[in-house]
Amino acid sequence: VVRSREKVLRAALEELASAGYAGFAMESVAARAGVGRSTLYRHWSDRWELVTDALEVLNVQPTGQPSLPDAPRARVEQLLTHLSDVLLRPPVSGVVPALVHAAEQSEAVRDFFHAYSARRREALVTAVRAGVEAGVFREVDPELAADALSGAVFYRRLLTGRPVGAAEVPELVTTVLG
Amino acid sequence: VVRSREKVLRAALEELASAGYAGFAMESVAARAGVGRSTLYRHWSDRWELVTDALEVLNVQPTGQPSLPDAPRARVEQLLTHLSDVLLRPPVSGVVPALVHAAEQSEAVRDFFHAYSARRREALVTAVRAGVEAGVFREVDPELAADALSGAVFYRRLLTGRPVGAAEVPELVTTVLG
Amino acid sequence: VVRSREKVLRAALEELASAGYAGFAMESVAARAGVGRSTLYRHWSDRWELVTDALEVLNVQPTGQPSLPDAPRARVEQLLTHLSDVLLRPPVSGVVPALVHAAEQSEAVRDFFHAYSARRREALVTAVRAGVEAGVFREVDPELAADALSGAVFYRRLLTGRPVGAAEVPELVTTVLG
Amino acid sequence: VVRSREKVLRAALEELASAGYAGFAMESVAARAGVGRSTLYRHWSDRWELVTDALEVLNVQPTGQPSLPDAPRARVEQLLTHLSDVLLRPPVSGVVPALVHAAEQSEAVRDFFHAYSARRREALVTAVRAGVEAGVFREVDPELAADALSGAVFYRRLLTGRPVGAAEVPELVTTVLG
DNA sequence: CGCTAACCGAGACGGTACGTCCCGTCTTTAC
DNA sequence: GTAAAGACGGGACGTACCGTCTCGGTTAGCG
Numbered sequence: 001v002v003r004s005r006e007k008v009l010r011a012a013l014e015e016l017a018s019a020g021y022a023g024f025a026m027e028s029v030a031a032r033a034g035v036g037r038s039t040l041y042r043h044w045s046d047r048w049e050l051v052t053d054a055l056e057v058l059n060v061q062p063t064g065q066p067s068l069p070d071a072p073r074a075r076v077e078q079l080l081t082h083l084s085d086v087l088l089r090p091p092v093s094g095v096v097p098a099l100v101h102a103a104e105q106s107e108a109v110r111d112f113f114h115a116y117s118a119r120r121r122e123a124l125v126t127a128v129r130a131g132v133e134a135g136v137f138r139e140v141d142p143e144l145a146a147d148a149l150s151g152a153v154f155y156r157r158l159l160t161g162r163p164v165g166a167a168e169v170p171e172l173v174t175t176v177l178g
Numbered sequence: 179v180v181r182s183r184e185k186v187l188r189a190a191l192e193e194l195a196s197a198g199y200a201g202f203a204m205e206s207v208a209a210r211a212g213v214g215r216s217t218l219y220r221h222w223s224d225r226w227e228l229v230t231d232a233l234e235v236l237n238v239q240p241t242g243q244p245s246l247p248d249a250p251r252a253r254v255e256q257l258l259t260h261l262s263d264v265l266l267r268p269p270v271s272g273v274v275p276a277l278v279h280a281a282e283q284s285e286a287v288r289d290f291f292h293a294y295s296a297r298r299r300e301a302l303v304t305a306v307r308a309g310v311e312a313g314v315f316r317e318v319d320p321e322l323a324a325d326a327l328s329g330a331v332f333y334r335r336l337l338t339g340r341p342v343g344a345a346e347v348p349e350l351v352t353t354v355l356g
Numbered sequence: 357v358v359r360s361r362e363k364v365l366r367a368a369l370e371e372l373a374s375a376g377y378a379g380f381a382m383e384s385v386a387a388r389a390g391v392g393r394s395t396l397y398r399h400w401s402d403r404w405e406l407v408t409d410a411l412e413v414l415n416v417q418p419t420g421q422p423s424l425p426d427a428p429r430a431r432v433e434q435l436l437t438h439l440s441d442v443l444l445r446p447p448v449s450g451v452v453p454a455l456v457h458a459a460e461q462s463e464a465v466r467d468f469f470h471a472y473s474a475r476r477r478e479a480l481v482t483a484v485r486a487g488v489e490a491g492v493f494r495e496v497d498p499e500l501a502a503d504a505l506s507g508a509v510f511y512r513r514l515l516t517g518r519p520v521g522a523a524e525v526p527e528l529v530t531t532v533l534g
Numbered sequence: 535v536v537r538s539r540e541k542v543l544r545a546a547l548e549e550l551a552s553a554g555y556a557g558f559a560m561e562s563v564a565a566r567a568g569v570g571r572s573t574l575y576r577h578w579s580d581r582w583e584l585v586t587d588a589l590e591v592l593n594v595q596p597t598g599q600p601s602l603p604d605a606p607r608a609r610v611e612q613l614l615t616h617l618s619d620v621l622l623r624p625p626v627s628g629v630v631p632a633l634v635h636a637a638e639q640s641e642a643v644r645d646f647f648h649a650y651s652a653r654r655r656e657a658l659v660t661a662v663r664a665g666v667e668a669g670v671f672r673e674v675d676p677e678l679a680a681d682a683l684s685g686a687v688f689y690r691r692l693l694t695g696r697p698v699g700a701a702e703v704p705e706l707v708t709t710v711l712g
Numbered sequence: 713c714g715c716t717a718a719c720c721g722a723g724a725c726g727g728t729a730c731g732t733c734c735c736g737t738c739t740t741t742a743c
Numbered sequence: 744g745t746a747a748a749g750a751c752g753g754g755a756c757g758t759a760c761c762g763t764c765t766c767g768g769t770t771a772g773c774g
Contacts, residue, residue, distance in 0.1 A: 019282050022200030027734060036747045039734070054341065078324065100336050101279030105198050110339075117337040144330065144346075144353040152322065153331025154337065158278050159295040159328075161288075168322075175322040176354055179724065179765095205755060214726035219757065221724095357740085357750065376639050378556030383729060392752035397731065399750095450578040450638065456692050457635030459552050460628065466695075471694040484639040500686065500702075505691075506676065507685025514634050515651040515688065517644075524678075532710055535719075535770095561760060570721040575762070 005043060008033045010053035017091040021098030024051065051102070052112050058092065072131030077169050078175070079124050080149055084164045087157045095156060121146055138178035148176050152158065183221060185211045190232035195272030199280040202229065230286045233277070236270065237294065250309030254355070257302050258327055262342045265335045275336060299324055304305050309355065316356035326354050363389045363401060368410035373450030377458045380407065404462050411455070411468055414448065428487030432533070433525050435480050438506055440520045443513045453514060477502055487533065494534035504532050536647030541567045541622045546588035553701055556583065586642045589633070592626065592650070606665030610711070611703050613658050614683055618636060618698045621691045631692060665711065672712035682710050 011032035026047060030037045044050035068075050086092045103110040128148055128149075129142035137145075152172055157163040164172065184197040188210035193202055204225060208215045222228035244251050264270045281288040306327075307320035315323075330350055342350065367389035372380055382403060386393045400406035424431050442448045459466040484505075485498035493501075508528055513519040520528065550558055560581060566572045575604035578584035602609050620626045637644040662683075663676040671679075686706055691697040698706065 021279060022283070025734065026736085036749080037736095038738095038747065038749080042746075046736070053220070097279045097282045101198055101200065101275045103336075104275040105201070114337070114339050121338070138356075140353045141349065144350050147330040147333050147342075148326040148350070148354050150337075151331070151333030152325040153329070155329030155332050156323055158281075158336075159292065159332065160299070161292050164325075171319065172322050175318045176326050177315075182724080202757065204757085216727070216758095217725060224757070360750080361702065376556075376635060378635065379639070380556075381729065382731085393731095394733090394753075397752060429583050452634045453638045457554055457631045459692075460631045461557070467737070470693070470695050477694070494712075496709045497705065500706050503686040503698075504682040504706070504710050507687070507689030508681040509685070510693065511681050511685030511688050514637075514692075515648070515684075516655070517648050520681075524584045527675065528678050528682070532682050534672075538720085559760065560762085570723085571762095572722080572764090573720065576719075681751070 004033075004035060004039065008035060008040060008043070008050075009054045010059050011035075012050055013057065013091045013095070016051065016054065016098060017094030020094065021051070021102045024098075026050070045167070048102075048106050048108060052106075052108050053093070053110055055099070055116070056097070069129075072127055072134055072136050073173065073177075075127040076131065076149070076173055078122065079120075079127060080153060080164075080169045081166050081174065083120065083150065084153050084157070084166065084169065087153065088163055100158070121150060124150060128177065140177065145176055149173065152176075182211075182213060182217060186213055186218060186221070186228075187232045187235050189213075190228050191235060191269050191273065194229060194232065194276055195269045197270070199229070199276035202276075204228070209219075226280075226284050226286060228340060229280065230290050233273070233290055233294075236273070246305075248303055250312055250314050251351065251355075253305040254302065254309065254327070254351055257298075257305060258331060258342075258347045258351065261298065261328065262331045262335070262344065262347065263310050265331065266341055278336070280336070300327060307353065318355065323354055329350065331353075360389075360391060360395060364391055364396060364399070364406075365410045365413050367391075368406055369413065369447045372407060372410065372454055376450065377407070377454035380454075382406070395503065401451065402459075404464060406466050407458065408462075408468050411451070411465075411472070414451070414472070423484075428483055428490055428492050429529065429533075431483040432480065432487065432505070432529055434510060435476075435483060435515070436520075436525045437522050438474065439506065440509045440513070440522065440525065443509065443518055456514070477506060480506060484533065496533065501532055508532075509513040538567075538569060538573065542569055542574060542577070542584075543588045543591050546584055547591060547625045547629065550585065550588065550623075550632055551625045554628070555585070555632035560584070577622050582636075582640050582642060585636065586640075586646050586679075589629070589643075589646055589650075592629070599686075606661055606668055606670050607707065607711075609661040610658065610665065610683070610707055613654075613661060614687060614703045614706065615700050616700075617654065617684065618691070618700065618703065620688065622697055634692070655684060658684060662711065674711065679710055683707065686710075 011029050014032060015029045026040055030040055068078060099113045103113045122144040125142050128145050131137040132142055153164045188206045192210060193207045204218055209217055229346040277291045281291045303320050306323050309315040311322055331342045367385050370388060371385045381394055386396055424434060455469045459469045480502040481498050484501050487493040488498055509520045545563050548566055549563045552631045561575055564574055637647045658680040659676050662679050665671040666676055687698045
């Protein structure tokens with residue numbers, strides 16, 4: 001009963017990553033999960049609900065976060081490296097572009113996606129602020145600086161063909177934070 | 179013959195903006211354009227081809243670019259203001275999220291979208307470099323700085339609920355470029 | 357489930373009779389039956405399959421056959437009268453010409469149609485043979501004679517404007533069998 | 535100008551024979567004839583007109599009829615052999631079933647087809663009558679006997695898998711005419 | 713002999729039906 | 744008695760032809 005739910009959610013993520021949001025087919029999810037289509041509709045009233053629900057899994061997944069270093073610069077670099085890394089590997093790699101789009105269409109997805117992003121952003125803002133207060137970074141608005149840092153990583157991944165690699169992160173941090 | 183094409187392309191953009199990429203329906207486009215469904219398939223072999231072709235229109239449209247100011251800072255601010263502005267108003271507002279998603283699915287869309295972004299980015303990089311060389315800005319890598327600036331605008335528009343307003347642009351520029 | 361099938365088959369026969377084989381439109385059948393088009397394709401993979409399946413109904417229908425008389429001549433006359441009658445009234449009237457044509461195009465239809473004809477022919481051959489053996493008829497090859505009798509009825513119906521009426525049957529029988 | 539017409543009519547017959555009446559595609563005819571689709575519609579206002587016009591060609595074709603023998607029995611046998619032969623060879627072989635069907639749908643086709651059949655039938659009736667009057671055949675109604683003879687040939691060709699071969703013709707004639 | 717008219721092909725146009733795929737709902741079964 | 748299977752109506756897909764239409768380009772015949 002519960003294990004079915006999880007099988008389905010896992011299958012839904014796979015499908016989302018492989019087929020994108022358009023082309024996300026309930027039928028495929030059911031097949032992937034080895035489950036009847038009706039079972040899906042029993043637990044999730046429609047496509048969107050399943051998608052958003054599946055994404056909640058991503059929230060929980062990275063609980064096993066590696067401990068962050070204390071030094072602010074290293075901390076910021078690690079957060080950005082992790083972000084850039086996650087954007088390049090399934091399932092997030094395939095899901096984020098789909099979410100960017102889906103967020104425009106569905107309030108539920110938008111809420112989820114913005115909250116998800118906010119959580120990531122918060123960690124970065126905190127690290128930047130710590131660095132600024134410690135005098136390690138330039139005197140910048142931590143929020144805007146965090147937007148610029150995260151933004152650069154997303155921008156390069158989503159709008160250009162050259163995503164930010166781990167090697168470029170220190171340089172990026174220096175560029176924005178000195 | 180030619181005017182049909184244009185009617186359709188215009189309708190396709192409307193549809194793309196209003197329904198997104200998923201949910202982009204040939205039938206709707208045909209209806210919007212007051213044209214037979216077969217006419218669409220006569221000129222564009224499938225959905226994607228129509229979409230990418232419609233997007234070319236966006237390339238040409240903004241020819242009437244306002245003359246850029248000479249001062250590097252003003253120049254950068256104007257480019258970012260324009261970017262943030264365009265991201266909030268149809269048709270680009272609706273199309274960009276759709277493109278982010280579609281680019282993952284279709285090579286043709288990806289090529290178009292990356293080229294389109296590259297053109298915008300180039301202008302910004304040039305302006306930043308000029309500022310750096312003139313000693314108006316900090317000593318930064320112009321490319322990374324441009325990624326950070328553009329990225330911040332996109333990030334705030336696509337991943338958060340608070341897009342960058344015109345008023346925030348100077349502050350953003352100062353944050354990154356000093 | 358079963359009742360849908362029957363509604364559709366009935367509708368298919370109507371359509372076949374009224375529009376012929378060419379012009380037999382799945383959409384019309386669906387509309388006639390008050391059924392979704394997809395329901396048709398769920399049960400029958402294409403047009404032909406539906407047509408041939410609908411025809412099976414004709415096989416079963418005439419179970420309530422009137423008891424045949426014993427006397428060979430009366431028996432032959434009754435079979436031919438029935439044949440000529442059936443060829444003039446829906447649904448067979450409209451379907452047979454369509455079948456003659458369709459049998460040339462589709463092996464499945466051909467098999468069905470030939471089997472259908474063979475059953476009819478068999479009954480006639482048997483009756484003729486009985487008459488020949490009883491000395492009531494001339495000494496003829498029962499098979500060829502049956503072909504000539506059935507053939508005359510079909511010929512007049514399909515290739516001329518004057519189908520064989522019930523009144524002409526005895527004369528026809530006399531002509532061939534003496 | 536005139537040669538185009540003939541090319542087209544010949545192509546139309548081919549198409550009719552190979553694709554049947556359903557599936558008769560103007561586009562294929564045009565392609566077969568190496569002619570623009572519009573040329574077809576210039577000379578024949580629609581499908582049916584082209585079909586019926588093409589059939590007129592069949593009327594004229596068999597002018598080079600081999601001289602018929604004088605003896606009534608040989609004459610009847612030759613007519614039937616010819617009939618059975620023609621029913622097995624293109625173009626008539628493919629066209630007749632199509633006509634049987636088309637005649638039900640179109641008055642023009644029906645008129646043509648019945649007239650065509652009537653001409654054939656007339657020849658046979660005459661031969662049978664001559665034989666009856668000469669005392670070579672049994673005392674039968676020549677019309678009904680002709681229907682039975684022709685009918686047997688058509689019946690076997692169209693409704694069974696075993697068309698009447700030349701070898702069976704004499705036996706058939708004996709069966710009906712003694 | 714040259715001009716004009718007809719006929720030509722090519723192919724765009726709005727339609728209609730095809731057969732496919734998937735949606736979200738509803739019904740039936742069998743465990 | 745509930746959950747899997749799967750039938751249902753619906754709607755969009757991309758394909759194939761329909762019959763109509765507008766184009767230039769080429770014959771061909773009449774003046």
